[in-house]
């Protein structure tokens with residue numbers, strides 16, 4: 049499933065660039081790498097996986113979700129909660145890569161008031 053997603057992304061990307069006339073120089077590969085690296089966007093991951101319980105601003109508290117705007121956990125502790133879950137919170141170990149978990153944990157820090 050994860051692999052499919054990656055292929056789908058790469059496919060989309062190649063299709064999007066396919067129409068560009070000319071521009072087939074050496075710089076292309078580097079650009080692709082940059083764009084793929086940029087895909088690890090904590091905010092995007094948060095919107096995709098976390099808003100259902102924590103809400104856009106982190107304070108929705110659906111299904112007893114912790115108010116992230118008042119969280120006192122360190123970044124590492126957040127990474128641990130996101131990775132392994134806690135009580136009703138789902139573990140994201142199998143769903144998100146380590147890099148993505150770190151990115152979304154970093155994003156959740158920005159929700160603090």
Ligand code: HEC
Pocket residue numbers: 093094097098099100101102111112113114116118119120121126129130134135136137138140152153156
């Ligand atoms: C199914 C609903 C649900 C989803 C989806 C969910 N959470 Fe949670 N989250 C919870 C609940 C419930 C708690 C409180 C757990 C407890 O009481 O032990 C929690 C707690 C946390 C905590 C601990 C806060 C603290 O200070 O103790 C963090 C950090 C967190 N969630 C981040 C995330 C992130 C980031 C995502 C998305 C990758 C996410 N959560 C997705 C329900 C959810």
